[in-house]
Amino acid sequence: MKRLFLTLVFASFTAVSALHAVTDGEVAARRTALDVAGAFNNDGFKLRDGFWAGQFAPGKPKILQVNLYAGNAYYFTVGATPTAKKVLVTVYDETGKPVSGEPYQDTSVAAAGFSPDNSGIFFVKVEVVDGAAADYCLIYSYK
Amino acid sequence: MIWKLRPLAGSLAFACLCASAAAEATPLTPEEMAGAARTDGLSIPMPDEFLASLNKLGKIYWSSKMRLPIGTSYTSRPQMALNLGGLIADGYIAIEAQDQQQVKNIGRDVLTLAGALGVSKEVKERAGSITSFAENGQWDQLMEELEATQNEVKQTMAEAKDQDLVALVTVGGWLRGIEVVSGQIAAHYTETGGKLMRQPGIVDFLNQRLDKLPDKIKDDASVKIVRKKMADIQRLIAFPIDKAPTVDEVKELNKLAADTLKDITKKQK
Numbered sequence: 076m077k078r079l080f081l082t083l084v085f086a087s088f089t090a091v092s093a094l095h096a097v098t099d100g101e102v103a104a105r106r107t108a109l110d111v112a113g114a115f116n117n118d119g120f121k122l123r124d125g126f127w128a129g130q131f132a133p134g135k136p137k138i139l140q141v142n143l144y145a146g147n148a149y150y151f152t153v154g155a156t157p158t159a160k161k162v163l164v165t166v167y168d169e170t171g172k173p174v175s176g177e178p179y180q181d182t183s184v185a186a187a188g189f190s191p192d193n194s195g196i197f198f199v200k201v202e203v204v205d206g207a208a209a210d211y212c213l214i215y216s217y218k
Numbered sequence: 219m220i221w222k223l224r225p226l227a228g229s230l231a232f233a234c235l236c237a238s239a240a241a242e243a244t245p246l247t248p249e250e251m252a253g254a255a256r257t258d259g260l261s262i263p264m265p266d267e268f269l270a271s272l273n274k275l276g277k278i279y280w281s282s283k284m285r286l287p288i289g290t291s292y293t294s295r296p297q298m299a300l301n302l303g304g305l306i307a308d309g310y311i312a313i314e315a316q317d318q319q320q321v322k323n324i325g326r327d328v329l330t331l332a333g334a335l336g337v338s339k340e341v342k343e344r345a346g347s348i349t350s351f352a353e354n355g356q357w358d359q360l361m362e363e364l365e366a367t368q369n370e371v372k373q374t375m376a377e378a379k380d381q382d383l384v385a386l387v388t389v390g391g392w393l394r395g396i397e398v399v400s401g402q403i404a405a406h407y408t409e410t411g412g413k414l415m416r417q418p419g420i421v422d423f424l425n426q427r428l429d430k431l432p433d434k435i436k437d438d439a440s441v442k443i444v445r446k447k448m449a450d451i452q453r454l455i456a457f458p459i460d461k462a463p464t465v466d467e468v469k470e471l472n473k474l475a476a477d478t479l480k481d482i483t484k485k486q487k
Contacts, residue, residue: 137255138253139255140254144268144271147267169459170245171247193413196419213260217270
């Protein structure tokens with residue numbers, strides 16, 4: 076099961092990556108994120124076959140708009156290259172207000188769990204809170 | 219082994235390190251929200267994600283949600299792309315219904331349409347896995363493989379400078395999801411169910427993608443139909459957060475989606 080999971084995620088990474096010129100750093104960042112997201116997988120979460128990657132730096136967060144459904148539970152996981160010593164992922168509702176959830180943070184990887192009460196637009200912010208500029212990769216799981 | 223040693227509960231033991239993170243976070247500014255990135259890869263939910271939310275409302279008889287097979291011999295590439303998206307969504311429904319034969323039939327039709335669009339090589343490699351997972355009843359793996367197939371189709375199209383068709387595959391799949399979910403909610407209406415239809419960000423994003431299509435593609439009869447109907451769908455799906463649509467509005471949405479899908483499966487003259 077684990078081997079199949081890894082095969083699929085890496086195959087899909089290769090597949091989707093051509094939509095965006097992926098760097099070695101982003102590949103490493105994704106690997107870091109997948110390591111934690113795999114734990115959510117054990118808890119019944121399904122990893123979405125897609126990602127959002129790039130570079131971020133202290134004081135220059137990146138924000139992604141997503142669309143979530145009430146009734147589902149989500150985990151957003153960001154992995155970064157080691158130059159980012161501490162990263163953070165925060166989820167906001169459509170008015171820009173941060174939503175409470177289940178956060179996890181461990182050096183260059185962080186996650187935020189969240190179950191929306193309403194379907195609609197949400198924003199996910201990833202940022203470096205300690206360290207230097209780094210590559211990042213955001214993935215999400217749901218159930 | 220490492221996998222097993224990192225269960226969710228253990229990971230979340232670190233939660234206290236930043237338990238108040240959300241409470242301390244500063245709200246986003248209007249400029250930050252307006253400038254947020256939107257990507258086909260993460261901003262648009264996969265059909266499975268949408269269908270999964272429906273399962274929370276009660277027992278769904280997924281077999282009843284399958285439709286009769288659609289044609290696969292179109293002459294217009296935009297029309298092929300729209301229907302390919304719908305077919306892939308059909309695949310998710312067949313998996314939810316755990317119908318081995320339907321999964322295989324849909325897989326074959328996906329392969330036919332993908333071949334007509336010039337992306338059969340990539341799909342063919344995955345089709346074998348899809349058939350194998352279906353025969354062995356490995357539904358979770360099948361769902362993952364179908365999602366990977368969908369992304370691979372889009373990626374291959376993008377590489378072949380067919381990025382515009384990628385948008386149409388997404389729209390076709392999303393419309394089929396809307397048809398199924400709105401049909402279920404209309405038949406078993408609750409306010410909670412009705413609120414599931416709220417997807418202002420998605421329809422806005424998809425309409426922007428459709429508006430940016432080259433004129434040649436916009437002139438295609440199937441794309442014209444979709445663009446016209448998507449404007450009506452936007453009106454029904456972008457309702458306020460504190461308001462549930464009425465059962466009649468959900469029925470209207472269902473009819474719009476169903477009619478659009480029927481229209482785009484008709485062969486063009």
